[in-house]
Amino acid sequence: MTTLFDPIQAGDLHLANRIAMAPLTRNRSPRAVPRDITATYYAQRASAGLLITEGTAITHQGQGYADVPGLYATEQLDGWKRVTAAVHARGGRIVTQLWHVGRVSHRALQPGGAAPVAPSPIVAKSKTYLVDPETGAGRFEPTSEPRELDASELPGIVHAFAAAARNAVETAGFDGVEIHGANGYLLDQFLKTGANQRTDDYGGSIENRARLMLEVTRAVADAVGPGRVGLRLSPVTPANDIVDANPQPLYEYLARQLAPLGLAYVHVIEGATGGPREVEGRPFDYAAFKAAYREAGGRGAWMVNNGYDRDMAQEALASGRADIVAFGRAFISNPDLVERLRRGAPLNAWDKTTFYGGGEHGYIDYPALEQAPA
Known part of the structure; x- marks a missing residue:
């Protein structure tokens, strides 16, 4: 019987076990630069079969x-580079998550205070995290009204994803992306009807709305x-x-298009x-989604996420x-989660007040089993 602790080959990635650390935004990289404590944080968790970093902006425009x-x-x-070296020194495997928030x-986070970009000029009823430059205090603020991307800009976004992937693997030393x-x-915004009201080749039909995601995926696969x-x-x-409006046929179409690409997972x-x-x-039939991928020849590992415990x-x-x-979140407060499982x-219980922003506390000071009080 397959267990969490069995190794697996996911594309070119040989993983020591089947436990992945999901991407977790922690807001501890001022000027978008990972710090030494970031290297410590990921190295502490290197026993995971695969570490997936927090969302990492592919461009300044992609930052949210x-x-x-x-x-x-x-x-x-x-x-x-310091992060990947620290993880590899402990025998871990790490990929970075390529992120454009759309x-x-x-505006405070965008180049020149410009409007964020989107498939259509529809405001997301959501909030983002800002830091006061004078006090350093963090706060959540409503997102800004976006502008619609012109079709002529989309090849540049595809290129930016591919360039970021090359930077990640060839320069920063990641095992993948x-x-x-x-x-x-952004890619999800193009995919779904609630955010995409375009009438060009990137809007309307399922095939059109999936176009940008597939173009990006092919370009990144070609790059690395x-x-x-x-x-x-999601x-x-x-x-x-x-x-x-109708996610089942959308995602089954997407699965069939992804299948021939040879993705790791x-x-x-x-x-x-x-x-x-x-x-x-x-409602959504995840088994049918996976079946569409497998029936079309998809061999990548199938990774699931959300609310899983050991059993x-x-x-x-x-x-x-x-x-x-x-x-x-279990990885936030349990650097040795694999051994605990x-x-x-x-x-260990997590402290929500330290999830976003701050320093070492709530980041690299959670105890491992041998450090925990009796």
Whole structure:
């Protein structure tokens, strides 16, 4: 019987176990530069079969939150080199999540105070995280009204994703990349009817709305090799005010188009990101989604995410419903989560007040088992 602790080959990535650390935004990279404590944070968690970094902006325009890291400047890549070296020194595997937030941003975070960009000029009823430059205090603010991207700008965005992937693998030393196509960010905005009201070749039909995501995925796969590329998807999450009128045929079409690309893995958020696994009024057949991918020849590892505990994860693997299980917040407070799951040991509770922004506290000071008080 397959267990969480069995190794797996996901494309070109040989993983020591089937436990992944999900991307977790922590807002601890001033000027978009990962710091030494970032290297410590990821190295502490290197026993995961795969570490997926926090969302990392592919360009300045792609940034949507204060103090999140980037992949577009030398200082940022130098910071990530220290992270990947620290993880590899502990035998870990790490990929970075390529992120363009689209409309989920604020003018204060954009180059020259410009409006965020989106498939259509529809405000996301959501909030972003800003830091007061004078006091350093963080706060959540409503997103700004976006402007609609002209079709002539879209090849540049595809190129930016591919360039960021090359920077990540060839310069920063990542083992691969994960494209963020979920949670109401730019690629997800193009995909779904609630954010995309275009009438050109990137709007309207399922094929048109999936076009940008597929163009990006192919370009990134060409840039670094498909066996080093994963794609994160969230069929029915309401995160960042995103919705699609009919997600089942949309995602089954997408699955069939992704199948021939030879990706390392597909990372699926089941239900509402960080919330209930069933979203009221948004039914979805995840088994049919996976079946469409497999029947079309897709061989990438199938990674599932959202609210999994040890028993649920083990059942997903044993049943063949999943190949890898991603854990999120449990990794924040348990750097040795893999060993705790192996032993069935209790987990440290997390402190929500330290999730976003700050320093070492609530970031690199959670105890491992041998450090925990008796």
